[in-house]
């Protein structure tokens with residue numbers, strides 16, 4: 039009996055905790071603008087609480103605290119209503135307890151049941167060991183999302199809470215969850231306009247993927263906090279006075295960039311911490327009550343002019359997302375002005391309505407269509423996007439992996455605006471081509487597109503559109519999609535359409551080729567043996583059997599050449615000998631492959647030490663990481679690790695197909711071996727400038743020049759230098775010193791040698 043008492047006490051304590059959290063949820067809900075359907079929320083809570091009873095999370099707290107926390111994110115941070123709150127409370131019931139979707143439907147109705155069903159279907163996560171499995175998981179996610187956007191919103195909230203509590207997970211799971219978050223959930227949150235959540239997700243996953251770098255930047259942020267604060271007070275006071283004198287109701291807040299975005303900027307711009315100038319931004323949110331969109335816009339520009347009367351704006355850094363909002367719904371006017379002591383400071387001007395959209399995303403303003411009201415609003419951006427996803431999913435057998443790739447690309451890409459001949463604005467991902475635009479307008483236009491007129495000038499299909507272009511698509515009924523079109527487009531929509539058509543074509547020609555070869559062999563009294571097939575493929579430099587026959591069918595490989603080759607082989611009196619040799623040489627090639635390395639312990643983290651380079655791990659040639667670079671490892675089937683830069687496109691692709699094989703990599707100190715690194719130098723071409731650059735390089739003792747490629751044109755020189763260095767520190771020092779040569783404008787490390 040005595041032993042049961044503490045248990046009972048614990049139970050009581052738990053109940054208090056649970057009740058507190060539930061009351062907090064109800065408070066969040068009551069403070070929102072939604073209809074007050076408290077009853078159904080109470081019912082959902084009691085049901086979930088009872089279903090999860092006695093189960094604890096890894097952290098030790100009662101399980102129900104998790105659905106409660108997710109429901110609070112849904113209510114408070116996303117501003118969604120009772121249906122979503124109930125679904126959030128119930129989101130793990132079907133997955134983790136004996137209750138079924140039917141039970142939920144009987145108690146809470148069809149809508150909530152179908153959302154919970156969707157959440158249960160995608161509860162497994164995205165990353166998988168097998169490529170096909172991972173793509174399938176991803177498809178499932180998109181499918182459920184396109185059925186009801188609330189499924190993905192709750193999933194994102196669920197992921198956010200899991201990320202906030204990730205420290206109680208075992209290290210290996212942490213890495214996988216953080217990777218998935220970075221890979222898919224943060225971009226999705228971004229696409230849905232959930233800016234605050236996207237930032238937090240990115241930051242948290244960075245914290246777990248790169249704990250040391252995270253701590254370092256966090257420390258630097260703390261050290262420089264007081265200094266920044268002083269600058270901002272000095273900077274914002276005159277703005278406050280000015281806006282008050284203009285009778286504005288407003289709030290001014292400062293936002294510090296997240297650790298992740300600071301690091302991201304350091305990496306992409308190749309600058310040290312102290313040169314990331316927009317670490318803090320100032321946000322002005324004004325409240326003019328109920329005013330029209332036009333009036334809101336005018337006030338943004340009035341405030342713009344008030345601020346620029348105090349501070350000088352940067353000429354190229356004004357961003358007007360009021361006139362044309364981003365595709366994810368974001369609206370604001372951004373300017374960067376010269377603040378005290380020569381610091382550039384970003385100011386974001388928003389109305390209260392714009393601020394709400396920026397914080398909670400479009401979904402907060404999204405009307406859920408339960409049947410009747412459908413035709414009421416005109417199609418929103420979100421509607422359009424979901425429609426595109428549905429379309430992509432409906433396409434007959436698109437290659438799942440390619441689909442995933444292109445979809446991902448479209449998630450990340452920023453947008454440009456282009457105009458139709460009638461002056462309508464259309465949003466396309468950056469780098470979209472004229473052909474993409476044709477497919478975007480209508481697949482029929484795409485299929486028959488022969489070219490386009492951009493700003494009244496004729497351009498080819500592959501022309502890359504620029505913001506503000508006016509585009510007219512030219513078509514011909516005689517035109518049909520060509521396989522090479524795939525190289526002219528970047529959007530998922532166009533790619534899927536072209537692939538579906540060219541796949542059909544491909545198969546037709548492949549069969550034709552197969553038939554032609556068969557006939558040819560028939561005539562010489564031979565049969566198609568695998569051996570002969572292999573020799574033919576080798577002779578014509580084709581690695582895939584299907585490709586070989588396709589090329590024959592298409593006439594890319596001439597049948598006459600094939601006939602000659604076969605003849606020469608069969609006529610030889612030493613066919614057998616030749617065969618033998620062929621196999622021998624094959625063996626030899628195999629021997630050259632590196633020995634199987636000692637298998638690594640499966641710890642998801644690999645230490646890159648100097649004496650193991652080339653054995654347990656290899657340096658990827660696509661991005662040439664060197665010690666000190668933020669790197670990840672990709673585990674091959676034989677256990678060897680290939681080390682890539684974290685943002686190497688190849689690594690990103692590997693991650694998208696084999697997320698489970700990515701391991702975290704960490705460099706041990708290196709000061710003996712040298713690694714190749716490439717820098718790109720640009721500047722003004724003056725007599726002797728190159729020799730001055732090489733003098734700097736020769737002074738750096740840890741650096742050896744391997745290859746130089748330079749070009750001059752119109753008084754500008756530009757080129758790349760391949761060097762051998764020990765680590766990132768060496769190369770950074772060198773770049774800094776080269777920059778001191780007066781004629782040099784920029785020095786950057788690049789991934790690969792560019793061709794001129």
Ligand code: MN
Pocket residue numbers: 104129130196
């Ligand atoms: Mn959950």
